[in-house]
Amino acid sequence: LLELQLNPFTVFLRTTLDLLQEKDFGNIFNDPVNLNEVPDYMNFVLRPMDFSTMRQKLDSHQYPSFNAFEDDFHLILSNCLRYNSQDTVFHQAALRMRQLGAAILHHARNKADYIG
Numbered sequence: 001l002l003e004l005q006l007n008p009f010t011v012f013l014r015t016t017l018d019l020l021q022e023k024d025f026g027n028i029f030n031d032p033v034n035l036n037e038v039p040d041y042m043n044f045v046l047r048p049m050d051f052s053t054m055r056q057k058l059d060s061h062q063y064p065s066f067n068a069f070e071d072d073f074h075l076i077l078s079n080c081l082r083y084n085s086q087d088t089v090f091h092q093a094a095l096r097m098r099q100l101g102a103a104i105l106h107h108a109r110n111k112a113d114y115i116g
C-alpha cells in the first residue's frame with residue numbers, strides 16, 4: 001500500500017506488465033534469449049529485451065513515461081519477428097502477442113490519461 005502512495009505510476013506499469021504477460025501463453029518472452037542456446041541471436045538483434053528485464057526496469061524507476069514502457073514491449077516483439085522466420089511458433093506467438101497487447105495498452109493508456 002505504501003508503494004501505491006509513493007509511486008502510483010510504478011504500480012500502474014507493473015499491473016499493465018502483468019496483463020501483457022498473461023498473454024505470453026508459452027512464457028517465451030519472459031526471460032532473455034539464452035545466447036548459449038541461440039549463439040547467432042546477436043547477429044540479428046541489436047537490443048535484446050524480455051519481460052523480466054522490463055520488470056527490473058520498472059521496479060528501479062527506469063521508465064520515465066508510458067511510451068518508454070511501450071517501446072520496450074514492442075522491442076521484445078520486433079526482435080522476435082526479426083530473428084524467427086514466419087513459419088515458427090515464436091514468430092506466430094509474437095504476431096498474436098502484438099494484437100492482444102495492443103488492446104491492453106490502448107486501455108492502459110486511456111486510464112493513464114484519465115489519472116492525468
Ligand SMILES: CCOC(=O)c1ccc2c(c1)NC(=O)[C@@H](C)N2
Nearest residue numbers: 028029033037038080083084090
Ligand atoms: C531451450 C532453447 O530455448 C530457445 O531456443 C528459445 C527460448 C525462448 C525464446 C527463443 C528461443 N527465441 C526467441 O526469439 C524468444 C521469443 N524466446
